[in-house]
Amino acid sequence: MPELPEVETIVRGLRRQVVGKTMAAVRLFWPRSIEGSAAEFHRQLKGMTVAGIFRRGKYIGVEGEDGTFFTIHLRMTGKLVRELAAPDRKHLRVQFMFSDGTALYFIDARKFGRLRLWPCRGLSCPGLGPEPLRASAVLAALRALRTMRPIKSVLLDQAVLAGIGNIYADEALFAAGIHPLRPLSSLSGKEILRVSRSAPRVLHEAIGRRGTTLRNYRSVDGRSGENQEHLNVYGRTGEPCCECGSPIERIRINSRSSHFCPGCQKKMSDAGR
DNA sequence: AACAGCACCTGTAGGC
């Protein structure tokens, strides 16, 4: 479900809601949501006072005052909410009860989301690329790679850049005017520069709109995002492109949908743009 | 190296 802008929105909400609170009780309704020992997870978290909340890529990190650190990855349908709405009840996987009487619920219809104790303090992780929020970071990451893989696959690779998912990869490529199947190594310097600028831009814009709500994403206080009103290609198969009017096409890349405008995103290099 | 296929799971939408 959530990509970087949605996770960032959730993290900002969590900071306001749970920092400083103490977990009086933790209940695991679906223990497989916990990676590693569920018993150990429960033992470590009970009584923990939350000192800080962090984001790294699509991971949420929660640090306790005693240095305990755990992560939450929401995968496709994970949600963190303060209030348990009736339809969410059957998807409740983990419940955190705080000593002030408030609660935080981990809801996850498809059960893909994972919580786990993190071995070290902080969210350093050797498998994650840099944050794609600055053009210079994206540029450096793309320039360091030489591969014939499609640019879309590269953007989705969390080891290259951490946080971009299917929506924002498609939107960033549309904004840059680059076809998703173009091999990275075929991109000109100017084209690499365009992607490096468009990816942070679409992410920052989406954060400003508190993310994209297509189905079940909600911020911690239950609000929808607004970025779905501003998508140019994702989920718009057959609709006219806002720039040139061509019908948006959908193809499969690495078994995932890719949406693009055949008029604005040519398959061949377009040095003239 | 990089791909497809499948696994993990459930819900929803559309065709018949």
Next chain:
DNA sequence: TGCCTACAGGTGCTGT
């Protein structure tokens, strides 16, 4: 209504 298929914002494994 039911049955079927396809599809979904993610990641990780296996085989080729």
